[in-house]
Amino acid sequence: MHALEINNLTKTFRAPDGEAVPVVSVASYALATGEQAALIGGSGSGKTTFLNLIAGILRADGGSVAVSGTDLSGLGDGARDRLRATTIGYVFQTFNLLQGYTALENVVLGMSFGPGPDRARAAELLERMGLGDRLHYRPRQLSVGQQQRVAVARAVAHRPALVLADEPTGNLDARSAGDALNLLREVCTENGAALLVVSHDARLLEVFNRVDDFANINQPGGVPA
Amino acid sequence: MIRGILLLIRRSLRQHFLSTTITVLSVAMACGLTMAIFGIERQAREAFIGGRIGWDAVLGARGSQLQLVLNAVYFLEASPGNIPWSMYQHLKHNTPGVRLAVPYAMGDNYLGYRIVGTTSEMFDEYRDRDGIPYQTTEGRFFDPGYMEAVVGSFAAARTGLRIGDEFQPYHGLDFDPNAAHAERYTVVGILEPTNTPADRVLWIPIEGVFRMEGHVLRGTGEEYTPEAGVEIPDEHKEVSAVMLQLTSPTVGWNLNQTVNRQGTVATFAHPIGAVMADLFEKLGFASQILRVVAYLVMAVSIAAILASIYNTMNERRREIAILRALGARRLTICAAVIGEAAAIGVMGALLAVPVYTAIVTAAASVAREQTGVVLEAARMHPALVAVPVGAVALAALSGVVPAIRAYRVDVAENLTPHS
Numbered sequence: 001m002h003a004l005e006i007n008n009l010t011k012t013f014r015a016p017d018g019e020a021v022p023v024v025s026v027a028s029y030a031l032a033t034g035e036q037a038a039l040i041g042g043s044g045s046g047k048t049t050f051l052n053l054i055a056g057i058l059r060a061d062g063g064s065v066a067v068s069g070t071d072l073s074g075l076g077d078g079a080r081d082r083l084r085a086t087t088i089g090y091v092f093q094t095f096n097l098l099q100g101y102t103a104l105e106n107v108v109l110g111m112s113f114g115p116g117p118d119r120a121r122a123a124e125l126l127e128r129m130g131l132g133d134r135l136h137y138r139p140r141q142l143s144v145g146q147q148q149r150v151a152v153a154r155a156v157a158h159r160p161a162l163v164l165a166d167e168p169t170g171n172l173d174a175r176s177a178g179d180a181l182n183l184l185r186e187v188c189t190e191n192g193a194a195l196l197v198v199s200h201d202a203r204l205l206e207v208f209n210r211v212d213d214f215a216n217i218n219q220p221g222g223v224p225a
Numbered sequence: 226m227i228r229g230i231l232l233l234i235r236r237s238l239r240q241h242f243l244s245t246t247i248t249v250l251s252v253a254m255a256c257g258l259t260m261a262i263f264g265i266e267r268q269a270r271e272a273f274i275g276g277r278i279g280w281d282a283v284l285g286a287r288g289s290q291l292q293l294v295l296n297a298v299y300f301l302e303a304s305p306g307n308i309p310w311s312m313y314q315h316l317k318h319n320t321p322g323v324r325l326a327v328p329y330a331m332g333d334n335y336l337g338y339r340i341v342g343t344t345s346e347m348f349d350e351y352r353d354r355d356g357i358p359y360q361t362t363e364g365r366f367f368d369p370g371y372m373e374a375v376v377g378s379f380a381a382a383r384t385g386l387r388i389g390d391e392f393q394p395y396h397g398l399d400f401d402p403n404a405a406h407a408e409r410y411t412v413v414g415i416l417e418p419t420n421t422p423a424d425r426v427l428w429i430p431i432e433g434v435f436r437m438e439g440h441v442l443r444g445t446g447e448e449y450t451p452e453a454g455v456e457i458p459d460e461h462k463e464v465s466a467v468m469l470q471l472t473s474p475t476v477g478w479n480l481n482q483t484v485n486r487q488g489t490v491a492t493f494a495h496p497i498g499a500v501m502a503d504l505f506e507k508l509g510f511a512s513q514i515l516r517v518v519a520y521l522v523m524a525v526s527i528a529a530i531l532a533s534i535y536n537t538m539n540e541r542r543r544e545i546a547i548l549r550a551l552g553a554r555r556l557t558i559c560a561a562v563i564g565e566a567a568a569i570g571v572m573g574a575l576l577a578v579p580v581y582t583a584i585v586t587a588a589a590s591v592a593r594e595q596t597g598v599v600l601e602a603a604r605m606h607p608a609l610v611a612v613p614v615g616a617v618a619l620a621a622l623s624g625v626v627p628a629i630r631a632y633r634v635d636v637a638e639n640l641t642p643h644s
Contacts, residue, residue, distance in 0.1 A: 057550055058637045078554050085552020096547045096640060100240040105232060112229025113552035154551075 001069050003162045003194030004031040004054060008063035011049055022220040023049050026063070029217055033068075033161070036185055036195040040202065041214030047198040048093065050218065051164045054196070055088050056080035068161045085114035089155035089193070091165040091184070095147045097139040103150045104135040110154035118157075125153040129183055145176035152180060156187045163188050165197040174203070181207060226557065233548070233561040234568055237541075244533040245569060248526070252573025255526035256616045257580025259519040263608030264581070265588050265600060266512050270505055272598040273299075274498040277421050279353035282477050282495035284308065284316065284484065285466040290494040291504055297329055297466035298497055299422045299596055300339045303398060304331055308491050309444045310462035316469065322476030325350050328464040330434035335392050337400040338380040340427045342434030345369050351470075353419065364388045364414035369430040375414040379424035379597060386412050386427075394429075396439060407438045422597035435462060471495075523616065530569050531623035534562065538630045545631050546639035558631045563624035570620025574613035581609070 011024040023046040031037055041047050052058040054065055056072045065072045068087050072080055084090070089110075097106050107122035126135055129149035131142075139147050148168065155163055165184060169177030181197070185207070188195040198214065238245045278298060285293040286306030295302035310328075317326040327350075330342035348359050348366040359366075367373035376386050386392060390412045396404040410429055418424055435442060435451055442449045442461045449461040471477050477495035484493035494500050545558055582602045589600035 052637050052640075055550070057640065078556075081549065081552050081554045083552075084550065088552075090550060092547075092550070092640065096543075096550065098236075098544055098547060100236050100544075101232075105236070109229060109232065109548070110551050112226065112232070113548075113554070113557065116226070117228050117232075158552075 001033060002030045002066070003033045003035065003068055004029070004196065005066040006030065006054070006063070009050075009053060009060050009065060010062040011046075011053055011058065012061055024053060024060075024218060025220045026050065026218050029212075031162070031194045031196055034189070034192045034194055035210065036188060036208060037197070037210040037212060038208040039196060039198040039212050039214045039217075040200065041198065041218075042200055045214055046218055046220065047200075047214055048166055050214070051090070051166050051196075051198060054162075055084055055090055055164055057084075081113070086158065087161050089158070089160035089163040091148075091151050091155045091163070091168050093166040093168075093170060095139070095151040097147055097150055097154075099139055102136045102138060103131055103142065103146075103153075106139070106150055107154045107157050111158045114158040122153070122157055125157055125187075126150065128187075129153050145172055145180065148172060148176070148180045149183065152184045152187070156184070156191065156193070159191050159193070161193055163193050163195045165195065167199050167201070168197060169199060169201050169203065177201070177203065178207075229553070230557060230561050230564055234564045237561070237565050238568060241533070241537055244537070248529045248533045248569050249572045249576060251526040251529050252570060252616055252620065253576035253580050255519070255522040256574055256577030256612055257584060259523055260577060260581040260606075260608050260612045261584035261588070262512075262515050262519045263612070264585055264602075264604070264606045266515070267606050267608075268600045268604060269592070269598065272600070273501040274505065277353045277355060277357075277419060278497065279351060279470065280468045280497055281471045281474075282469040282480065282493060283466050283497065284312065284469065284480075284491055284493050287490060287492050290492055290500050293466065293492050294494050294497055294500045296331070297468065299598075300331075300341075300426060301422075301596060304465045305492070307443070307463040307465055308467070310459050310464060311444075312491060313464055313467045314459065316467055320476075320480070322472045322479070323469060324472050325468075325470040327351060327468045328431055329466045329468060330431050330463075331465040332398070332434065332440070333394040333396055333406065333437065334398055334400055335380075335386075335394055335427050336384050338377075338384060338425055338427055339398060340374075340394050340429055340434075342429050342431035344431055347428065348375070353421070357419075359419070359423075360417045361414040362417045364412070366414055367428065367430055368413075369432060371430075372408060372410045372433055373413045373429070374410040375416060375428045376412055377416050377424040377426045377428070377597075378418040379593065380427055381412075381415045386415075388412055388415065392427075394437065396437075408433070408436075420599035425597040431464070432457075469495075523619070526573070527616075527619045527623045530566050530620050531626055534566055534624060535627040535630065538627050541631070542634050542639045545634045546636045549634070549636040550640060555632050558634075559628040562628040562631045563621050566624025566627075567617055567621035570617040573620070574616050577613060577616070 006026055006029040009026040012020050012022045015021050053060050070083060103126055104122055108117045108119055111117050123135055131146060131149055134142060168180055283293055283297045285297060286308055288305035292302045292305050296304050313328045316323050327343055327347050333340040352358050367375050391409045393405045393409055435457055442463055444461040444463040451457045480493050481495055484491050585600060585602040592598050592600050
């Protein structure tokens with residue numbers, strides 16, 4: 001079974017002047033269970049929209065997205081929320097950590113809506129990320145690299161089948177980026193989770209066995225094959 | 226899920242500490258005030274209409290029944306005048322159905338606490354509504370043949386009078402340091418607290434009031450000044466009121482007919498509770514206004530919860546979007562917002578208890594000082610449960626509006642910008 005299977009996925013936004021702007025048009029894309037892949041593309045190419053469609057945060061205009069065999073297009077809001085809470089992990093481009101919560105609470109909350117909070121696992125993951133002495137720090141008390149690692153811990157804490165990462169190295173120096181990426185890949189491998197990383201960072205080419213060019217699979221304005 | 230919601234509520238309350246504190250305090254004040262208004266009104270009504278006072282009726286000079294009751298039972302109003310001793314005698318000896326008749330003679334005070342002249346029957350035969358007689362904590366009751374006094378517990382505490390102390394009565398019901406009588410009375414007993422107006426009274430033999438320097442008796446219509454060593458003829462004696470215990474309400478109805486409808490000399494107030502109930506009815510508009518004020522204060526405090534949470538919804542949109550992206554359902558977010566409002570209500574309701582206690586304690590102190598009636602903060606009243614529960618329910622309800630706004634937050638729009 002595929003961890004992710006996309007067919008004829010389209011998404012169009014309305015520009016302020018009312019003009020329809022096609023952003024995503026992907027004929028076919030798939031990730032096998034446990035597979036790890038990078039999707040390289042320039043800024044503004046629709047990568048984040050693509051991930052949001054996969055995560056069920058955005059509704060597609062057409063086509064289908066199936067995560068672990070579940071087709072999102074047939075799901076209501078609640079079911080898609082549930083799917084995110086149990087099956088999908090998401091490392092956001094800007095981390096999206098909750099500012100009023102500690103590192104530990106951020107990770108615990110990542111589990112709360114799915115399998116349930118597990119403080120011990122959350123603490124263990126953060127320790128593994130090298131944040132054992134920062135469990136009770138707020139995001140603004142952490143460096144950018146540390147925040148990134150909290151976001152990674154939160155994305156994998158509930159043992160999702162599919163982890164999405166949006167520009168996870170974008171704000172980091174080369175060493176921190178490498179560390180964060182290695183940790184993410186390591187945990188995904190342990191959990192048997194598929195990993196899809198989108199980025200405009202060419203350094204990813206050196207890390208992943210499978211690297212796809214988003215420009216090749218996304219043909220907005222064209223008709224998906 | 227529940228633990229997640231509780232964490233969201235706790236964190237949000239802490240993040241908005243100032244507005245949370247202010248709204249909690251406003252709910253506490255509103256709740257405490259409302260509980261106090263209901264509690265005090267109920268207790269005051271019970272104390273004045275029911276209470277432990279054991280008298281069924283009171284006979285006094287022609288005038289207002291309410292003034293008579295306030296003067297003779299609650300020692301609040303000025304005396305409407307005196308009635309001849311013979312009326313007391315007639316009630317005591319010749320009126321069927323009168324179980325006990327005790328005369329009061331008033332007109333003096335000690336440091337503002339009323340001095341009441343009465344007979345030994347007050348202590349030997351009177352029983353309150355619970356069948357309990359007056360008892361002393363120290364000493365004994367007065368001997369009617371001596372210038373002795375028995376002091377109510379509250380008056381003793383406030384004046385500092387102890388067994389063996391002597392004091393001079395002052396003329397009039399209000400304390401005037403220049404109006405001291407020459408006589409000196411010795412305190413021979415301190416009464417046990419009764420939680421009635423009697424606690425504020427200094428009791429002396431009625432003969433002492435008759436013979437007090439400067440007092441003139443007008444029992445016959447003409448002035449008579451008692452002389453030392455000479456017995457006072459009954460026809461000259463007069464009393465401020467005659468306190469009555471009756472064998473049945475019918476006796477009271479008959480006396481009402483005789484004294485109030487057919488007579489012109491005296492006023493008969495019966496039953497005492499009905500007279501006071503009439504007063505409370507007349508003052509009913511005041512309690513209505515107080516209740517309305519309480520409801521308004523409560524409404525304002527609930528609106529404050531709504532406003533304080535609603536105003537933070539803009540800044541929370543990103544947080545809500547993140548939570549949704551993590552898998553929180555819309556209803557989970559709504560539950561967290563409503564739970565936050567309810568939590569403010571719960572904290573306010575808990576804090577309302579000391580507010581209520583403080584208000585009732587202050588009111589009780591004034592009531593005790595002014596009337597002798599005891600109000601207790603700890604006495605159970607349905608409002609003590611209904612008001613806090615209602616406040617929490619209303620607070621939760623006030624969270625519905627911001628919860629709906631939270632429900633509508635678009636996740637993608639409020640997350641990171643599109644790349």
